[in-house]
Amino acid sequence: MRTDVWLVIAGMALVTYLTRAPLLLALARRPLPPRLRLWLRLIPLAVLPALALPLILVDQGRLVASPAHPPLWGAVIVFVLAGLRVNLLVTVAVAVAAVSALRALG
Amino acid sequence: MPGTVRDGFVASLALVPSVFVYSTVFGGLAVQAGLRPLEVWGMSLLVLAGASQFVAVPMLAAGASPLAIILTTYVINMRHYLMAAALAPAFRDFPRPWLALVAHWINDEAFAVAVARRNPPDPWFYLGSAAAVGGAFLAGVPVGTQLGGLVADPTRWGLDFAFPAVFLALVAVQLRERADWLVALASAALAIAIALVLPGNWHIIIAGVVVSGVAALVLRPEPA
Numbered sequence: 446m447r448t449d450v451w452l453v454i455a456g457m458a459l460v461t462y463l464t465r466a467p468l469l470l471a472l473a474r475r476p477l478p479p480r481l482r483l484w485l486r487l488i489p490l491a492v493l494p495a496l497a498l499p500l501i502l503v504d505q506g507r508l509v510a511s512p513a514h515p516p517l518w519g520a521v522i523v524f525v526l527a528g529l530r531v532n533l534l535v536t537v538a539v540a541v542a543a544v545s546a547l548r549a550l551g
Numbered sequence: 552m553p554g555t556v557r558d559g560f561v562a563s564l565a566l567v568p569s570v571f572v573y574s575t576v577f578g579g580l581a582v583q584a585g586l587r588p589l590e591v592w593g594m595s596l597l598v599l600a601g602a603s604q605f606v607a608v609p610m611l612a613a614g615a616s617p618l619a620i621i622l623t624t625y626v627i628n629m630r631h632y633l634m635a636a637a638l639a640p641a642f643r644d645f646p647r648p649w650l651a652l653v654a655h656w657i658n659d660e661a662f663a664v665a666v667a668r669r670n671p672p673d674p675w676f677y678l679g680s681a682a683a684v685g686g687a688f689l690a691g692v693p694v695g696t697q698l699g700g701l702v703a704d705p706t707r708w709g710l711d712f713a714f715p716a717v718f719l720a721l722v723a724v725q726l727r728e729r730a731d732w733l734v735a736l737a738s739a740a741l742a743i744a745i746a747l748v749l750p751g752n753w754h755i756i757i758a759g760v761v762v763s764g765v766a767a768l769v770l771r772p773e774p775a
Binding site for chain 1: 593600642650657663708710713716717721738759762763767
């Protein structure tokens, strides 16, 4: 048992829990005003592109948006298939296979 | 509502292979960096936030100060504040001790799958989704600690692309009105701009708060 390592893990666990629990507990119970409800509804629409696009187009602080960048084509495939309401598993599998194939070719 | 739990679980299966491979890689890297398997698994169970764990392990190995590691973890995971706020209305009928437990299972992937189905999501659907993602994560870690450094680079198989692919697919199905497109495009542009100048996860938190906040002030709320 290495106490120092476990203390770091405990600290990491505590601060991570503090990013999850407070707002879930605070906002679950009370009836919320309409504008706050609107904000909560818009959060996913803002957070998901903010998670996805930098993973695709930014690599170590540089913009990588050239046609030779396989994830760019993967993103196009995902957007088209998802827009056609193709099943998520199929969409992701096709896109992952395409990115892998383009990387192998490149 | 066990049926809805199962729906959430099944809807998240697209993510299970990638989450499993990534946590296997994490387990392998962590033992190579000098952590013991029990520590690696304990960290995964108690922190349950892959990105921050990937960053913490090399810091631990390099002998960084505990405070620096813990603060870095906090900053990387601050995006959970946004997800917790957006999920909260779904859980209004749950007893508070349950909420304290559910909070631990908030993660990017389960959040994305559940809000794309319905917003605010069905709580049972969310729990099924979180079980699939969390289960895959926790199952991969011990496999990785046993295999050690044998795990190959997941980018070779394109598996790294599964995460942005899922996030993107799930935002695509939510784009109905012109305002939805505006919010998504503005957030993507702002996040990319910030990611080019600031390291870490600040682009997710800043773009997420600023764009959804401005849009909530400008757009007309639906009548209750």
